[in-house]
């Protein structure tokens with residue numbers, strides 16, 4: 421059985437994480453163990469579990485496990501948190517974190533502020549991925565009051581619905597049904613965006629494998645990209661979510677810059693039984 425492990429509880433705009441450092445001692449975390457740790461009553465409680473692993477060409481490799489134990493290729497808010505953590509070890513202001521989405525350069529902008537280059541979105545139906553050829557600017561998907569989202573991948577699949585009213589939207593009801601829609605063979609993160617101005621978007625995200633979170637960094641990137649593609653937003657906007665606001669820029673070179681807060685909440689130790697498969 422694995423030994424007890426220290427962990428850090430962190431969050432980025434309220435999107436919260438249990439961070440485990442597996443650089444010195446590898447940790448093969450089974451989906452059931454991830455779900456156990458993420459449980460907000462019987463575990464530590466978090467949206468995602470983040471494993472920091474060794475990497476030859478970057479400060480570290482970041483493995484992302486959702487609260488349901490599924491693995492994702494991108495997690496914007498956690499990337500900022502891990503960048504801040506690793507920068508604090510060396511005093512560096514610039515570093516790069518590798519995820520399955522690629523090599524993500526990060527810059528420390530302040531004691532609790534980090535900017536990450538999230539790379540370029542993928543816009544083709546097969547890159548999202550979708551189950552069939554489709555115009556990713558307007559998918560033939562509708563449920564209740566929402567329809568025709570735009571879709572892109574930030575290393576993970578996102579569909580963004582544009583709505584006028586976020587107050588009466590039953591996201592807990594329609595979110596899981598859309599997450600598991602047949603159109604999304606790997607499921608999808610579902611964003612609901614209200615355009616308040618060309619440079620201001622109000623966003624709520626039903627996250628794949630985690631549910632309604634207070635913020636979603638890759639979801640914010642997808643919302644800006646999809647809004648700009650639709651002619652609804654500029655290339656730079658403030659994305660306001662329940663847990664906080666991120667500043668997003670879709671650069672002319674195609675890369676999306678995301679700036680936002682990071683926080684360390686507490687340190688703890690996971691009992692070995694929590695880590696068992």
Ligand SMILES: N[C@@H](CCC[C@H](N)C(=O)O)C(=O)O
Pocket residue numbers: 435467468484486491492493494495496497498576577609627628629630633635636637638639
């Ligand atoms: N909260 C993250 C996204 C985490 C992964 C996502 N739920 C997925 O399964 O793709 C973010 O800040 O991007």
